[in-house]
Amino acid sequence: MSARDEILAALGGARAPHAPPPLYAPTRALDVDLFARFAASLAAAGGEARALRAGESLADALAADLAFASAARVWSSLPEVASRHPDGSPRAPHDLDGTDVALLRGALGVAESGAVWWAPRDALERAAGFLAERVVLVVPRTALVADLHEAYARIDLGAEPFGCFVCGPSKTADIEQALVIGAHGPRALTVWLK
Amino acid sequence: MTHAERAGDFLRDPERARWHDASLWSLREKRDRAATAVPDWEALREAAAAIKRHTLASLPFYLARFEERARARGAVVHWARDAAEHNAIVEGLLREAGATRVVKSKSMLTEECGLNPWLEARGIELVDTDLGERIVQLRCERPSHIVMPAIHLRRAEIGALFHAELGTPEGLDDPARLTLAARTDLRRRFLGAQAGITGVNFAIAETGGIVVCTNEGNADLGTALPPLHIACMGIEKLIPRAADLPVFLRLLARSATGQAQTAYTSHLHGPRPGGALHIVLVDNGRSALRSRADFADALACIRCGACMNTCPVFRRSGGHSYDAVIPGPIGSVLEPARAPSAHASLPQACTLCGSCRDVCPVRIDLPKQLLAWRGELLVHTPHAGARRTALRAARFAFEHARVYAALGALARLLARVLPERWLSGRWNAWTRGGRALPRIPRRSFRAELARRRR
Numbered sequence: 001m002s003a004r005d006e007i008l009a010a011l012g013g014a015r016a017p018h019a020p021p022p023l024y025a026p027t028r029a030l031d032v033d034l035f036a037r038f039a040a041s042l043a044a045a046g047g048e049a050r051a052l053r054a055g056e057s058l059a060d061a062l063a064a065d066l067a068f069a070s071a072a073r074v075w076s077s078l079p080e081v082a083s084r085h086p087d088g089s090p091r092a093p094h095d096l097d098g099t100d101v102a103l104l105r106g107a108l109g110v111a112e113s114g115a116v117w118w119a120p121r122d123a124l125e126r127a128a129g130f131l132a133e134r135v136v137l138v139v140p141r142t143a144l145v146a147d148l149h150e151a152y153a154r155i156d157l158g159a160e161p162f163g164c165f166v167c168g169p170s171k172t173a174d175i176e177q178a179l180v181i182g183a184h185g186p187r188a189l190t191v192w193l194k
Numbered sequence: 195m196t197h198a199e200r201a202g203d204f205l206r207d208p209e210r211a212r213w214h215d216a217s218l219w220s221l222r223e224k225r226d227r228a229a230t231a232v233p234d235w236e237a238l239r240e241a242a243a244a245i246k247r248h249t250l251a252s253l254p255f256y257l258a259r260f261e262e263r264a265r266a267r268g269a270v271v272h273w274a275r276d277a278a279e280h281n282a283i284v285e286g287l288l289r290e291a292g293a294t295r296v297v298k299s300k301s302m303l304t305e306e307c308g309l310n311p312w313l314e315a316r317g318i319e320l321v322d323t324d325l326g327e328r329i330v331q332l333r334c335e336r337p338s339h340i341v342m343p344a345i346h347l348r349r350a351e352i353g354a355l356f357h358a359e360l361g362t363p364e365g366l367d368d369p370a371r372l373t374l375a376a377r378t379d380l381r382r383r384f385l386g387a388q389a390g391i392t393g394v395n396f397a398i399a400e401t402g403g404i405v406v407c408t409n410e411g412n413a414d415l416g417t418a419l420p421p422l423h424i425a426c427m428g429i430e431k432l433i434p435r436a437a438d439l440p441v442f443l444r445l446l447a448r449s450a451t452g453q454a455q456t457a458y459t460s461h462l463h464g465p466r467p468g469g470a471l472h473i474v475l476v477d478n479g480r481s482a483l484r485s486r487a488d489f490a491d492a493l494a495c496i497r498c499g500a501c502m503n504t505c506p507v508f509r510r511s512g513g514h515s516y517d518a519v520i521p522g523p524i525g526s527v528l529e530p531a532r533a534p535s536a537h538a539s540l541p542q543a544c545t546l547c548g549s550c551r552d553v554c555p556v557r558i559d560l561p562k563q564l565l566a567w568r569g570e571l572l573v574h575t576p577h578a579g580a581r582r583t584a585l586r587a588a589r590f591a592f593e594h595a596r597v598y599a600a601l602g603a604l605a606r607l608l609a610r611v612l613p614e615r616w617l618s619g620r621w622n623a624w625t626r627g628g629r630a631l632p633r634i635p636r637r638s639f640r641a642e643l644a645r646r647r648r
Contacts, residue, residue: 003273003477004261007429008254010481017252020434021244024441027234041454093419094385112232112444113454123466127418130411148440148455157436158267158401158463162418165443165459170411173451174326174342176349177217178369183325184377184384185411185458 026149034111034144035193041114045168046181047189049114051141058138058194062103067134071100075128077121078103078138093127102132102186106139108154109191110165112147116191117155119163126162130170134188137166141193196539196576201511205627210348215510217345221503224452225553232444241441243557246494249399249432250484256399256432257475263402267464269471277307280476284309284391284424287472288318291422293388297380299406299413300324301393302340302497303426303476306519309391320391321383323412325376332359338513340520341450341499346512380412390416394427394473395496396442400435403463404473407446407456414458421469425462429475430484430493442496445555449498483531488566492527494556501550501560507543516540523550523560530567538574541567602638609634 001009008014039049052061059080062068074084075096081103090096104125106116116137120126129135145151148165157163170185181187205211229235249256261271274280280303288296296313298304298320310331313320322331326343330336332355337343344352353367362375392413396405404425406413417423433439447453465471484490502508502522513521518529518537526540541564550560572578591598609617609631618625625631637645 003275003279006275007273007475007477007481008257010477011254011257011429011484014254014258015252017255017434018248020248021241023435023437024238024241027237029233045454045457097381097385110455115455115459123418123468126466130414130418148443149437152437152440157398157461158403161267161462161464161466163461163463164414165455166457167453167455167459168457170409171457172325172373172410174324174329174344175352175369175372176347177220177342177345178349180370180373182377183373183410183412184323184380184415 024149026147028146032111032146034146035141037111038109038114038144038193041110041112042168042189042191043114045114046171046179047114047168047191049109049191049193052192052194058192061192062136068101068136071134073098073100074103075099075101075125075132076103077105077125090124093123093131096124096128096131099128099132101134101136102128103136103138104129106137106143106166106191108143108145108151109139109193110146110148110151111144113165113167115148115151115165115167117151117163118166119160121160129164129166130185132186134190135166135169135186137189137191139191139193144193195517197511197515197517197543198539200515200517201507201543204512204515205510211510211512213348214346214512218503218509221342221451222500222553225449225500225503228448228452228454232448238441238445239555239557242445242496242555243494245433245438245441246556247491249434250430250490250493253429253432253484256434257429260397260399260402260432261475263399264404264464264473265402267402269402269464269473272472272474274474274476274478276478277476280307280426280474280478281309281312283474284426285313285316285318287422287424288313288389291389291470293420293422294318295383295387296320296389296391297323297384297387297412297416297420298391299393299408299416300327300343301391301426302520303393303428304391305336306478307426307476309426321380321387323380323384323416324408324410325373328376328380329355335514336519338521339499339502340497346514381415384415384419387416387420389422389424390420391424391426392417394425394431395446396433396439397427397431397473398434398436398439399432401463403436403461405439406460406462407443407458408460409451409453409457411458414460417460417462418466422472423462423465423469424472424474426474426476429477429480430495442555446496446498449500449553449555479532483528486531489527489531489563491558492524492531492563494558495524495528496556498555500553500555504549504553506547506549507545511543516543523564524558527558527560527563527567530571534571535574538571541565541571542575599638599640606634606636606638610636
């Protein structure tokens with residue numbers, strides 16, 4: 001017998017399951033200021049949430065960001081902001097090592113945890129989101145949800161081979177539990193709500 | 195060696211033991227703050243327990259469905275009966291791809307299977323990329339905790355290790371600068387790796403996808419850069435539906451570290467274009483454990499580590515005192531199932547205080563299982579015959595009030611008349627390590643009560 005058949009047999013064979021438990025229905029507070037909650041959760045995770053002012057464009061807001069303005073290498077997934085590739089366009093994921101800022105499009109934000117759903121369109125964008133020193137995620141203001149239950153109800157899981165909840169910058173506390181921001185991936189995360 | 199003997203070694207440095215205790219307790223406190231901030235916490239635990247129990251009951255169905263759907267998405271699914279078969283599959287995949295430089299993110303399953311020594315012995319360089327795991331890998335020891343692998347080490351020890359291994363300045367012990375040194379070294383290894391191995395936190399039967407949670411982003415760099423990704427998982431990691439995920443994700447990081455969510459919760463559905471995704475489903479004793487009615491529930495564990503952080507014994511004895519892949523309360527249930535005689539002392543390390551059951555996000559009744567193991571493992575414990583006789587005698591005394599009273603009177607008399615030096619002799623475990631015997635009262639509690647009532 002193959003390993004597969006032997007394991008399935010040891011488990012009693014693949015009969016139809018009993019009815020699964022009903023889907024969990026969370027109890028939610030109704031009058032939550034989703035942006036305030038999201039911003040507080042993200043701050044607790046080491047990131048920063050910012051909202052564009054009325055009439056302000058993302059390009060304007062980024063132009064006022066000195067660290068972004070002086071960044072040499074920028075990966076942008078956004079049509080309104082140009083990428084900066086002084087060494088030529090990246091061809092392989094590895095070429096994105098040394099990226100200063102990755103500007104990515106987030107699909108939705110989760111108020112309870114401060115996480116943003118990000119499903120990169122290709123392998124380059126996926127690598128940029130982890131290799132860049134700093135990540136900026138742009139999320140529509142109307143795409144804030146209360147919790148993960150609501151988030152999964154809206155996500156088309158599996159539409160892309162890779163999708164990720166990003167909740168703050170990369171971090172570790174493996175040395176005496178001292179929190180260090182910037183373990184392997186980005187050292188900073190800003191989420192712009194527009 | 196028994197757990198008690200190894201714990202004795204750990205306690206030889208009382209200052210370190212105190213620090214370790216406080217360090218883990220602070221994690222428990224973070225977990226408490228995070229849990230109380232979630233209004234439906236108890237309902238979530240209830241739901242998580244119900245989903246896991248249902249999935250385990252129908253496990254073959256969900257495994258077959260997961261395999262079918264993962265394949266439809268372009269992943270290759272492998273099955274391994276035991277650790278050796280798992281290691282051989284992984285080795286074969288790496289050889290086929292010509293990969294000799296491999297990065298791995300945290301996976302307790304590969305620890306369980308001994309994948310690192312297996313591959314190293316066959317000329318494949320495997321680098322653990324989780325910072326804590328990298329630290330213990332460089333020290334040639336095993337993780338002492340499933341979430342915080344290097345929690346037993348002080349920063350000066352890690353500084354000395356990095357000085358020797360990574361060339362950091364002598365005496366440097368600042369966590370931020372040590373982390374930066376590891377980041378720089380590991381970034382190079384990520385970029386040079388030909389394959390990435392990860393564990394799996396959850397596998398979704400409905401979608402054929404897997405979910406990996408990390409704070410460091412190491413699983414993501416290890417899968418976004420090299421073209422080959424091998425994901426290794428125990429067969430108990432299944433959940434039926436994508437809509438079940440939020441129940442577990444809301445519990446997992448809060449229970450583990452008090453975070454609302456890990457920095458990255460990555461969902462992988464099939465390989466990336468031009469890449470390959472292999473998923474290895476491993477039994478290695480799980481189907482046997484599932485057939486044991488009294489222990490099957492342990493398979494619901496989501497590896498958050500909360501039971502370790504709260505355990506008064508784990509905090510004061512250190513993870514290495516369990517001498518097991520998975521230490522602490524859940525390890526003391528799982529490890530004896532794998533090797534009863536080697537791990538027979540682990541269930542004895544429990545005080546049955548129940549704290550682990552109170553924090554477990556999937557409500558595993560750990561004390562009940564530990565108690566059940568004690569009975570079963572008695573034959574493997576040292577002096578099993580004497581122990582059995584002593585327990586039978588104790589039972590007789592507890593069942594016969596007059597015998598109990600007479601023995602109590604005799605003990606109080608002996609405590610008064612025998613010399614202190616003899617009472618605190620080597621035979622008495624209580625007074626080992628300089629602990630004094632409590633003052634023995636002249637009367638029994640019952641006699642004292644009767645006297646006061648008069």
